Amino acid sequence: MTAPKIRSPRKPKGQGAERREEILDAALKLFSAKGLHTVSTRQIAEVVGISQPALYAYFATKDDITAELCIRAFAILVERMEAARADFVPTAECFERALKVYVDFGLQNPDAYRVAFMVEKGLDGTYKERVGDRPMMAGIGAFQRFAEIVAEMRDAGLTHDDDVQRMTQTLWAGLHGLVSLLIARADFPWVEREVLIACHISLLRRGALKNMG
Amino acid sequence: MTAPKIRSPRKPKGQGAERREEILDAALKLFSAKGLHTVSTRQIAEVVGISQPALYAYFATKDDITAELCIRAFAILVERMEAARADFVPTAECFERALKVYVDFGLQNPDAYRVAFMVEKGLDGTYKERVGDRPMMAGIGAFQRFAEIVAEMRDAGLTHDDDVQRMTQTLWAGLHGLVSLLIARADFPWVEREVLIACHISLLRRGALKNMG
DNA sequence: CACAATAATCGATCAGTGATAACTTATCAC
DNA sequence: GTGATAAGTTATCACTGATCGATTATTGTG
Helix, strand or coil: CCCCCCCCCCCCCCCHHHHHHHHHHHHHHHHHHHCCCCCCHHHHHHHHCCCHHHHHHCCCCHHHHHHHHHHHHHHHHHHHHHHHHHCCCCCHHHHHHHHHHHHHHHHHCHHHHHHHHHCCCCCCCHHHHHHCCHHHHHHHHHHHHHHHHHHHHHHCCCECCCCHHHHHHHHHHHHHHHHHHHHHCCCCCCCCHHHHHHHHHHHHHHHHECCCC | CCCCCCCCCCCCCCCHHHHHHHHHHHHHHHHHHHCCCCCCHHHHHHHHCCCHHHHHHCCCCHHHHHHHHHHHHHHHHHHHHHHHHHCCCCCHHHHHHHHHHHHHHHHHCHHHHHHHHHCCCCCCCHHHHHHCCHHHHHHHHHHHHHHHHHHHHHHCCCECCCCHHHHHHHHHHHHHHHHHHHHHCCCCCCCCHHHHHHHHHHHHHHHHECCCC
């Protein structure tokens, strides 16, 4: 009658890291399907095929699982930003392409994006004390790659504002707004998504770059 | 030894609505201090001076409390947007002022803003089933006032894009990005806040409006 | 092969959570 | 006074993240 718990076979002695990966995989899938706050550690453990306390051999807290997922996703974003920067030439077209890299990443990795930038961290700093600011640092890593691209545009004399930090923060905020709203409010009556993204990016470009006669 | 629970005197018979207000007040204060997910119904009840189950005489669920707070805050935003529209003339300066109304509101009501646009609602739609989309509708109400302002700018032939919905969504996303990041990532090494806001708003204005000779 | 070491894992349990049920108490109209 | 009932209580439930101590299973070594 009662659901028979299917247990994954115990890992060989040095292979604990493998289980760790399985936990992260299961967590990511569950978070994608049901949202972050509605997924329990017991649900994660059941998908993996281990007992709930077994999770704590690999992660100190539940937040550490989400933090790890976030860090990994941002490693990918950093890669993409570096790729975008590798064949970057300071033109408006190339600049827009770089902005699109960020948006595409967010929409392709909505769960990682949520963890990194949209999750309540608790204003009392509880979260930070536990997992540190490694997830945010990972995000900032991507942010810095983005700043380098903005710097190239400024060096070419194309930006409207000479302060790279300020300009990057503004652009980042502009991109984040669209990504986070499309993720969090998917049921809002948006105009067609790709059109909206294109419009948004060119608005940001017009705002950021000098108006070349 | 153990903390003596201080109980608020029972309300007279018709005065239940008064207790309801006290609950909302307590919840708002606690949410502001500790963040949404870390505040429990028991903590709210203790501040009010009643037992925890007594809350459920006034709100069906905890989410209903946050939803109510959100709706009320957005009523204020709608007021402010209407005020901004009342003495609105289609100029770049006035347009920027309207954008600033939104940003200021978000930063002055961070908790309401969080509930309305930044809280995980659960991808399975659990949240919506419970509290409905009244909080979002309240937010959309404000959005529509904003759209009216954009429409005035377009009618004056000042906007870069003729599609009001598209343009409003883009601008909204741009504003939301800044507000939400400043709220959720207060510890990020931002440049000076007021400067950043001013820069952001003028970037959006340049992107949105035609470049007048 | 036997054996100790230990990585991997489990069952039991804890305090705290949101929520419900059944009950009591104060207040009101008559 | 006497019901009716709004306002509030205590006890409890299923569930949550987390901890403890015990128990496997695997491993390199004698």
